Amino acid sequence: xxxxxxxxxxxxxxxxIFSARAHVFQIDPATKRNWIPASKHAxxxxxxxxxxxxxxxxxxxxxxxxxxxxxxxxxxxxxKTSQKFGQWADSRANTVYGLGFATEQQLHQFAExxxxxxxxxxxxxxxxxxxxxxxxxxxxxxxxxxxxxxxxKKVSISADIQYNxxxxxxxxxxxxMLDAHLHVIGxxxxxxx
Numbered sequence: 001x002x003x004x005x006x007x008x009x010x011x012x013x014x015x016x017i018f019s020a021r022a023h024v025f026q027i028d029p030a031t032k033r034n035w036i037p038a039s040k041h042a043x044x045x046x047x048x049x050x051x052x053x054x055x056x057x058x059x060x061x062x063x064x065x066x067x068x069x070x071x072x073x074x075x076x077x078x079x080k081t082s083q084k085f086g087q088w089a090d091s092r093a094n095t096v097y098g099l100g101f102a103t104e105q106q107l108h109q110f111a112e113x114x115x116x117x118x119x120x121x122x123x124x125x126x127x128x129x130x131x132x133x134x135x136x137x138x139x140x141x142x143x144x145x146x147x148x149x150x151x152x153k154k155v156s157i158s159a160d161i162q163y164n165x166x167x168x169x170x171x172x173x174x175x176x177m178l179d180a181h182l183h184v185i186g187x188x189x190x191x192x193x
Contacts, residue, residue: 016046017056018113020106024060024067025098035098038067045099045110047072047117054128056121058097068097074122078114086111 021042025035045060045068060068070090078088084107087098101107 014048014050016048017117018109019044019046020099020101020110021045022106022110023100024062025100027096027098029095038062038097042102043067047113049120054124056117056124069093070097072114072117072121074118074125076114076118078111078118080107080111083107088114 022045023042024038024045026038028034028036039060039062043060043062045058048057048059049055050057056072058068058070058072059066070093076088076090078086080086081098083104084101085098086101086107087096089096099107099110101110
């Protein structure tokens with residue numbers, strides 16, 4: 001089918017998840033009504049997943065020129081407008097892409113894969129947002145124990161989200177010297193010997 005590899009800016013290559021051949025069109029930006037052919041003949045249109053960026057893309061290349069280079073977002077919809085033609089809007093590129101397929105079955109397969117990739121993009125975005133929230137919550141106020149102005153030990157957060165000082169944080173010193181020099185940030189206990 002003429003599958004090709006896609007490489008990112010770091011030179012890593014990605015195999016297509018799904019590929020189909022279609023005639024590619026773009027909506028006329030002046031009229032927003034007429035279709036302008038983006039390729040003279042049917043070209044390979046492929047779905048890719050870039051794990052480094054956690055992004056799904058639709059890419060099509062005609063010769064040396066990228067005809068389609070579109071990030072799939074959860075808000076996109078692929079609409080079948082006839083038995084062998086479908087379209088979707090790419091708001092980032094400010095255009096509408098149209099694909100003309102040789103058969104109804106090819107259109108149906110592309111539409112199904114578009115829906116799968118759109119759902120996967122939504123899940124990837126949610127997972128990424130959850131991860132960002134978790135990382136932010138853990139780095140906001142990690143408690144520390146300071147002795148004479150220097151950080152001795154960051155306190156680990158236990159599974160039940162209580163602050164604990166590990167046994168390795170027992171500080172051998174004279175109690176009267178400690179009063180002015182030990183500063184504890186967070187809700188935790190310091191044990192002296």
